[in-house]
Every structure is written in structure tokens, then in C-alpha cells.
Amino acid sequence: MAQESADLASDCQSWLQKLSAWEQASSEETQKDTCLHLSGFQEFLRQMYEILKEMDSDAILERFPTIGQLLAKACWNPLILAYDESQKIVIWCLCCLMNKEPRTSAESGLNSWIRGLLSHVLSAFRFDMKEVCLFTKSLGYESIDYYPSLLKNMVLSLVSELRESHLNGLSTQSRMAPERMMSLSEVCVPLVTLPDMEPLVEALLTYHGHEPQEVLAPEFFEAVNEAFLSEKIVLPTSSVVSLWFRHLPSLEKATLHLFEKLFSSKIICLRRMECCIRESFLPQAACQPAIFRIVDEMFRFVLLETDGAPEVLAALQVFTSCLVEALKKENKQLTFALRTYFPYGAPCLAAALSQHPEAIPQGHRLQPLLHISQLLREAVEDCTRGSPRNPFESWFLFVHFGGWVDLAVAELLLREEAEPPAGLLWLLVFYYSPQDGSQQREQSMVELKVLINRLLMLLRSGPLSATDLQEAAESPSGDPRPPVCGQLVRRLLLSLLLWTPEGHAIVWEAVTHMAHTDAVIHEIIGFLDQTLYRSQHLCVEASRKLARDLLKELQAQV
Template structure:
């Protein structure tokens, strides 16, 4: 927010009124209203600091005479002080009010007042009230031990109650009321990044009542998802899956967040790409078909919108590799068939492609490639015009398992004997799926700048895969490395 924005003064007045209402009535309704506005208020604090840091303290007090009252009220609100990063922005704003070289008693008093507020923030959660001291001593606690112990017991109690709710099913006498669960999710919004509250966050995410509609607040899901994306909280994969299944916008945001990271990185840096994909937890979560279908649909849209950009293709293939590994690791006896994950593709084609090339001995890869070409041709010949079983579906499936196209190219590059044209057909279909049969025959390994870039990508992926599979081939590796360097110098 710019410091001269017409709405800035009105925003300050709005929040000043809000804070006045919140401090006058400490009811459940006001606490819930506070929690719902916390993320919006934190953004206001950030923008306030951006405006104040450009001015000296005298200018600030002249332009915003109520700024001191506003900041003082924030310092008195424990919900504001507990929220992630709010203390930081608040302290920065207060520091802007300090006069470095006070010229009169008024400026010195202002500095003293600001320092007092800063001390109050830093000691906001220290319990030194006389009554509390006497009470804790009577119970045999030291004051420094009482509050952490109280917090721990409260968290354990809430977690136990939520789990009993899950285990007891329809036994309503032991179940937490849906209204209380909803209220708890609202109150937890500013607390999701606090380590002590992590068990409550996990218990809420895995809570399953029998209500027809979701009882947890969307803002709770959004806060947890944001904290996960920024690595401010680390949750077990089961909790993350539950989050994304219960709140589709969070899954979509997590996928878009990954896309932004992948597209902004080096297009040929596949190892960095793999690290980012694994770190996102999306491949592991995609073992659940509903999550896989959502992520896969977003990849589909990205490919269509970018006209099959190499960066998106590479991201899809690395994601599929990580997904297949997670599927094999987590499901020794898979619960879902491949048809569940790829419902619009030919089942026989899906089965062949899913048998990743790494499982085929190096000297026996020609026959599977010829069989794959046969299945692809049959799928294209049997297509129904205008249906989802068209050429794009077969190509989209092949794009997931792009290692087969790389394998066909490897066979053509490494063999001295004349190889069947079916290998060229696979490559032509992979790089030009929109072409008709006759046009595809004319397109096969035609030299253009775009094809050169595709070859660069292929060589980089080949070297990457050889490293993963521990394939030696020093002669071929050196040739591929030299060719990669030569081609990169040309574009």
C-alpha cells in the first residue's frame, strides 16, 4: 500500500475501530471475529510498515496522529501478538516512531513510551501476576514451568477429545459437538505455525465426523496449507493428504506453487526439478487417485496452454517418475488399478507404458518398443472423433512416460545396424502428435531449431537417467556429453 494511497487513512481508522470493539468485549464471538481477520490484519501491518519506513518520525505523527493509539491497542491484544510474524511487523512499525536524536521533552517522552511498548511485546507471554505465582506455588510448580505444562495438558486434552470423536463414531455422548470442532478450527488459525499446537492441527485435519458438510473453516485449511508451502510447519503425509482431499483450493494452490518453482528454474536442471517435486509431497499424496487426477488435470491444462512446452513436459515426466516410485514403495499390493489413474487411456497401452524402461535389460529393449509402436497406432486408428480417446489422450499418456521416447532415440543413436521405422514413428508422434499419419512420416527427425532444443532436452534427460540407473557406457556418455555441449552452443 503506498503511503499516499487515499484509502490508507480509512484503513487505519477501520482497524482502530475493530481493535476498540475487540478489547471491550472478550466474548467467544469477538475472539472468533479476531481470528478470522488475523491474516488480513497482518497484511495491513506489513503495508503499514512499508509506508512508515519511508518517513521520519515527525512526518509520521503529522500525517497519522492516531498511529500511536492504533499500535498501543495492538500491543494489548494477545491474539494479534500470537499470530505468526505480527510481532515482527509491529516492532518494526514502533521503531519507525523513535526519534533518533530527540530535540525536546515531548520527543523524549515519545521514545520512552515506544520503548515501553516494545518491552511489553517482548514480555507479552510472561506470567508474573502475583495471583498466578501464589497459585502455581501452591500446586508445587514454579511459574516458569506452569504455563508450558498447562499448554501441554490443554493440547493433549483436545487431541484426545478429537480422537475419541473419531473412534466412537455415532456414540454422541462421547463425541465433540460439530459446533465446537468448527470453533476450535477458527481459534487455531493464528496458531498453526506454533510447534506446541502441531498435534491439534494434525488431529483436526484427520478429524472425520458424520456431518453432511465440512465443519472445519476454510480459513483454517488455507492457513495450514500456506504454512506447509512456506515450510513453517512439517506435517506427516497422512495429514497433508487429508488437507488436500478436504479442501480442493489448497491442493490447487500447492500444485500451482510447484509449477511456479519448476518453470522459474533452469529448464534442463532435472535434478533440481526432481528435488522440488519430491519436496512438495505431491507425488506421495498422488497415490490417492483423487489427488492424482486433480494434479494430472492441471498438468493437462498447462500443456495445452503452453502448446506442449518442453519445460512442462519435463516437469510432467519427472513428476510421473516420482509418483510411480512412491506408488511402488507405498503399495506392494496396489489398492487401485492403473485404469483408476488413467481412465481415458487404452488399458493395454497404460500397462506397457507403466513398465518403465529401467525394468527392461539393455539388450532386450527393441521388441518392447516395437510393441509400443503397434499399440499406439492401434489406439490412434480406433479413436472416436471428438471424444476424449482422441490422439491427445494417447500422446498425453506417452508424455507421462517420456522415457520410452528417449529409449527409442537411444536405440537409433547407439545401433550401427538399420532399425525399424517404428522407432522413428514413436519419436515423430511424441514431438508432433497433432500431425496426420502422412505428415508424420514427412516430419521424422527433420532438422529445425525447435528439434535442436528437443534434442538438447533429450540428451540431458538421458544423462540424468543413466546416473539414476548407474549405467556405465563411458564411450556413449562422453559422446552424449560432447554433443550436448556442442548443441547448447548453437542455440
């Protein structure tokens, strides 16, 4: 690295001398010499940029004291600027010299001088820079004083030109050719984080011409997306939606960026998930069906790769909740929207699932649950009779709306009827074991019915004990339960313990019996967090306080 810097410092002096020679002569021989050495100069600039981007402004000027002079001469050489590649790399190098937080008048002056050079490069799109300089001097301004305002006004002028084609809602012929749009977007790549450039970045993102192909450079989309994800710039929702709608790799990267945040912790926290999801702008952007389909497919892939990991299911359900909320804010007709977003599910099923379970009054919850169960069962049975669709599609639609599972568990445990409804049994078995065939599912329903009857009998027969609950939860056949069925059993036990006064007295002892492995502890933590996040309509305050205490205790153990 040190040797490379020393070599570049020597090369910098050599190129500065050559640029000075080119500057002082305008003969045909000088032009030929410039063209002859242009490729070598471009390669030098590329190497220099790779070094500069890893250094701060002060270190650059200390290591390469003449770099500013060299770049300035390059900016004023028309043969160098005539090549887009040279122009782009010169701008990149100039941006490296900018002091992000100037503390002295010298640093502020350097920034102003660099803005002047950037203004000159951008002026190729609209102005003759020599005329601008003469005009400003005639007004009594020094160029260094006028450059910051010039850059700002130039940006506003370009923004006005971009928006002119949509003035008053009329789609007129754009004055800016596609080639010019492409070139302008390439020039903006290293400038996207400059505050003065924000209006131009937004205007480019929301510009819609009549060209059949994309007119903006992919590097521009990538630079804006990277700056947005790293919180170096702030964009309005319309600009973000346009960015992801027009550039699929940026949308995919934004979704992966969200996944990294959501799944970086082993402990599930739905409040934190919701905060991350809202801040990502993805639910708002996903109001566009094309964007939602991409994000949803990425959730599907992660769900399959992790065998339905609880944290992925939880994130999908929180994301769906945020999406439904965003759709309502846009005043879209929700049932129509969901048919558009979930084409692989029956429209009537999507409409039924889109209702808010917590909004249904107690005493009126059973019928909607049985209706959803019937629709799902019909779809799954159609699949088993040879339909080209896979039962996974119906399950994938169902798991977007996890609140219905909470409601089904509550209806089974808090009901007054003697027999648990078969539709609710089927719904829970399908949610936890979608891969089972019809015969295996029927057997699981029989076992689930026996378990629920045992639990309710214990609840009604007298004081509960943790040992009795544990024995009641054992498989009737004596075989160890598969992991998924084990999750369902633990969910029923925990719900009974939290939702009934009788369960409160033994909840600590019962949880201690259940939490015999790290995996089960994490599962219980996830259930408690979900209870506090999503079950206000099912739990009284005493239950919520107990869940908070349990959650705090278990989190301290991991």
C-alpha cells in the same frame, strides 16, 4: 500510511479508555453500551490488524505502546469474546505482537504473556480460566510462568479429544460438535505457524467425523497450506494428503506453486526438477487417485497452452516417475493403480507403459516396444473411425513415460537388422506429431525410414563428417521440415553422435552446425541433460563424459 497510523494511535487510546470503563462495571447499562459499540470496535481491530501485520514486534510497540493493554482487556471481556469475529481478530492482532526470534528476556517475557492471552481464548473450549488461575496460584506458580505449559497442555488435551472418536479403531460418536470444530479451526487460523500448535493443526487435518459436509473452515485450510508452501511449518505426509484431499483450492495452489518453481528457469535441468517435485509432497499425495487426477489435469492444461513445450513434457515425465516410485513404496499393485489413474487409456496400455524400460535387458527391448506401438496404433485408429475419444488422450498417456522414446531411438540406431521396424517408426512419429492424420503420419514414417538408412549407411561406410550428416538430415523433398519433425531429426543426429564411437570424433563440429538459433541451443541442452539424467542404460561412460562437456559448453553460451 503515517496519517492512518496516527489516527489509529488516537483511536487506540479512546478504545482503551472505553474498555477500562466496561471492565470496572458490570451493570446492564455497561453491557448495553458494549453491545452498542461492538461493531465499531471490530472495525477498529480490522484496521489495526492491517497495519500491524506489516510491522515487526518492536515497531508495533513503539508506534502503539498501549496496544498490548487494549488487546488484553479485549481478551478478558466475555461480551467481546462471545462474537467469533471479534475473537478471531483479537487473536490475529496478538500474533502480530509475537517476537519470532526473541533475543532478550524482555522479548521472551512478552511472548510468554501473549501465549497466556492465547491460552485464555482457547480455554473457552475446555476450561474456566478463573478456576485455572486459582489452581496455579495455589501451587505457587505465577500465571506468566505457567502459561506456556498451559497452552501446550491445552493443545494436547484438544488433540486427545479429537482422536478419541477413533480410539482402538472404533468409530464412536464424536464429543465435539461440528459448530465447535468450525469455531476451533477459525481460532487456529493465525496460530498455525506456532510450534506449540503443530499437534492440534495435524489433528484437525486428519480428523474424520461422520458429518456430510466439511466441518473445518476454509480459511484454516488456506492458512495451513500457505504456511506449508512457504516452509513455515513441517507436516507429516498424512496431514498434507488430508489437507489437499479435503480442500481443492489448496491442492490447486500447491500445484501452481510447483509449476512456478519448475518453469522459472529457461534451462531444463531434470535433477533440479526431480528435487523440486519430491520436496513438494505432490507425488506422495498423488497416490490418492482423486488428487492425481487434479494434478494431471493441470499438467494437461499447461501442455496444451504451451503446445507441448519440452520443459512441460520433461516435468510431467519426472513427476510420473516419482509417482510410480511412491506407489511402489506403498506396496500398491502397480497395474491396478495405473488403471485407476489413467481411465482414458486402455488398461493393457497403461500396464505396458508402467514397466521400467531401463530394466529390460539389451536384446529383449524390441518386443515390448512393438507391443506398445501396436496398442497405441489401435487406439488412435479407433479414434479415426469415429470413436468419441481423441488421439490426444492416447498421446497424453504415452508421454507420461518418456523412457520408451529413448529406447525406441536406441533400437533404431544401434540395431543389426537391415530394415527399421515399422512399429518403431510409427511410435516416434506419433510421439513428435500426434496431431497428424494417418496419411501424413505414413509419409513421415517413409521420410524417417530414409533418414535412418542414410545415417546407418554413413556410419558403416567409413569416417563420419559433420557435413555428410547435415546433408543426410535434409528433407528428401527439399522442403523445410516442420519444427516438430526438426526436433525428431536433431534427436536422432545427437543420439548417433553420442552413442557411437564414430560420432564422438565429430560431435563438436556437428553440434556447432545444428546450434544456429537460441531455441535449438536450448533444445540441445535439454537433450544432453536428459541423456545424463535418464540414459545410463544406453550410454557408456565415454558418452556421458562427452555429454557433460557439451552441456557445460552450451550452457556457458546462454
